[in-house]
Amino acid sequence: MILKQKMMNKVLYALIPIILFAIFLYGWRILMVIFISNIFAFLTEYLFIRKKKFGKVSMAAFVTGTLLALTLPPTIPFWMVAVGSIVAISFGKMVFGGFGMNVFNPAIVGRTFIYISFPNAMTMQWLQPLTKFPAGFAVWQNTSLVTTATPMIEYNNSAKLTELTQLFSGTISGSIGETSAILILLVGIYLVITKTAKWQPMLSLLISFSLFTSIFYGANPLQFIFSGGLMFGTIFMITDPVSMPKNKIAIWIYGLLVGFLTVFIRKFSLFTEGFMFALLLGNIFMPIIEFGLNQMKVKKSG
Amino acid sequence: MELNAFIIFFAAIFTSNILLTNFLGMCSFLSVSKEIESSIGLGMAVTFVMTVTSAINYVVYHFILVPLDIIYLQYIIFIIVIAAFVQLTEMVLERFSPLLYYSLGIFLPLITVNCAILGVSLFMIIRDYSFLQAVAYGAGSGLGWLLAILILAGIRKKIKDKYVPTGLVGAGLSLIITGIMALAFVGFSGIVVIQ
Numbered sequence: 001m002i003l004k005q006k007m008m009n010k011v012l013y014a015l016i017p018i019i020l021f022a023i024f025l026y027g028w029r030i031l032m033v034i035f036i037s038n039i040f041a042f043l044t045e046y047l048f049i050r051k052k053k054f055g056k057v058s059m060a061a062f063v064t065g066t067l068l069a070l071t072l073p074p075t076i077p078f079w080m081v082a083v084g085s086i087v088a089i090s091f092g093k094m095v096f097g098g099f100g101m102n103v104f105n106p107a108i109v110g111r112t113f114i115y116i117s118f119p120n121a122m123t124m125q126w127l128q129p130l131t132k133f134p135a136g137f138a139v140w141q142n143t144s145l146v147t148t149a150t151p152m153i154e155y156n157n158s159a160k161l162t163e164l165t166q167l168f169s170g171t172i173s174g175s176i177g178e179t180s181a182i183l184i185l186l187v188g189i190y191l192v193i194t195k196t197a198k199w200q201p202m203l204s205l206l207i208s209f210s211l212f213t214s215i216f217y218g219a220n221p222l223q224f225i226f227s228g229g230l231m232f233g234t235i236f237m238i239t240d241p242v243s244m245p246k247n248k249i250a251i252w253i254y255g256l257l258v259g260f261l262t263v264f265i266r267k268f269s270l271f272t273e274g275f276m277f278a279l280l281l282g283n284i285f286m287p288i289i290e291f292g293l294n295q296m297k298v299k300k301s302g
Numbered sequence: 303m304e305l306n307a308f309i310i311f312f313a314a315i316f317t318s319n320i321l322l323t324n325f326l327g328m329c330s331f332l333s334v335s336k337e338i339e340s341s342i343g344l345g346m347a348v349t350f351v352m353t354v355t356s357a358i359n360y361v362v363y364h365f366i367l368v369p370l371d372i373i374y375l376q377y378i379i380f381i382i383v384i385a386a387f388v389q390l391t392e393m394v395l396e397r398f399s400p401l402l403y404y405s406l407g408i409f410l411p412l413i414t415v416n417c418a419i420l421g422v423s424l425f426m427i428i429r430d431y432s433f434l435q436a437v438a439y440g441a442g443s444g445l446g447w448l449l450a451i452l453i454l455a456g457i458r459k460k461i462k463d464k465y466v467p468t469g470l471v472g473a474g475l476s477l478i479i480t481g482i483m484a485l486a487f488v489g490f491s492g493i494v495v496i497q
Contacts, residue, residue, distance in 0.1 A: 048467070091478060092482075094467075095466070095467065095478055096461060096465070097467075101462065101466075109482060113485065269489060269493050271492070277488070277490075280482070280485065280489070281486045281489060284457065284483050284486055287453075
């Protein structure tokens with residue numbers, strides 16, 4: 001019933017430390033959020049492929065489900081998680097023909113959908129993370145609703161940057177899986193070493209993000225890189241092998257474009273967090289750019 | 303009235319894209335986007351017609367309809383102007399660029415009933431634009447339409463239709479993709495506001 005995919009398994013293993021840390025910060029409810037997201041991802045994919053010969057649910061459905069859950073705020077109502085998961089799998093992946101055929105990153109499609117449909121639940125309520133052992137391991141839900149906003153929102157309101165040490169250790173408020181920069185970095189190194197994820201899009205994204213941050217904000221880009229969902233997106237989202245362009249030059253352009261758009265949207269638009277939109281825009285612009293590149297190559301060689 | 307024409311031009315392409323925020327001009331958008339070459343051709347034709355007709359309609363509205371006090375005729379007059387102009391473009395194209403003329407085929411006359419073009423003329427009246435603003439808005443909307451159809455054509459080229467669920471092949475899937483494109487373009491909102 002489930003199609004085994006080694007690569008996707010590795011991504012899931014890599015996510016375990018991040019999930020454990022999230023439970024430590026916010027309590028066991030996080031696990032329920034991830035569980036619901038995965039169950040609905042599985043059911044949706046199963047409904048689409050049940051009549052096909054050899055139809056099996058791909059492991060990638062669980063990766064999408066888990067990644068989607070990790071990008072949501074810890075206070076998210078369960079039914080919204082389910083909506084996001086269903087939209088992600090059905091409209092993000094299955095309508096294109098299932099695994100390997102999707103043009104967009106499914107988890108990002110799901111997240112954007114609920115972000116625009118339920119902006120309050122997605123941006124207004126954050127939790128102050130627990131830090132004293134056993135912290136979240138002893139409670140169902142961390143109840144300390146915060147007044148302090150996430151680093152990104154705080155910067156937008158008062159131009160005050162969060163300390164680097166805090167950003168690294170992850171004792172800040174934010175989405176479930178995005179807070180600890182150091183943990184995400186370590187996982188990223190693991191993924192690159194095991195050749196599960198490509199390093200080219202990560203590097204080009206970070207280069208262009210740092211460059212445009214220094215241009216637009218005139219500040220040291222380090223703290224911006226580790227604030228918000230950028231690190232998480234760099235390691236897990238932009239490296240999605242299916243929605244990424246195939247051509248080598250196109251991959252570099254992809255990273256540069258997404259980096260630029262992230263800074264542009266963070267700086268100029270209504271939203272504090274730009275990575276999600278930037279990646280979706282990157283996904284929709286890349287096919288035509290890649291086509292143009294191929295045309296140029298044909299002209300050169302012919 | 304105080305909006306800079308360049309800002310309107312930029313906004314019409316990205317933040318208030320006529321296709322992705324108002325969903326105007328869908329019919330030719332869905333049917334021509336199969337091929338990248340013809341979508342570029344149609345997109346450029348739409349851009350050209352939009353820019354010129356918004357200028358002509360501006361003049362017609364402010365110097366004929368308003369002085370004669372027959373504003374209620376604006377819908378009919380605008381459509382006549384657009385239709386006449388498209389006919390003219392068709393003749394010129396046939397004479398000077400037969401290749402583009404034949405590749406566009408039926409879609410060139412279809413521009414006449416492309417609701418985006420009438421939409422642009424009506425929006426510029428409602429929003430009380432000056433002449434320069436109206437032309438910038440027309441050109442920007444046309445380019446925005448060209449951008450949208452190019453993106454969709456690129457994505458449709460990448461998709462292999464044979465794996466798509468049978469009921470969604472063609473227009474169904476294109477509409478879903480357009481929806482996701484609109485979702486992504488929401489990210490630009492708030493950069494400049496013209497509405």
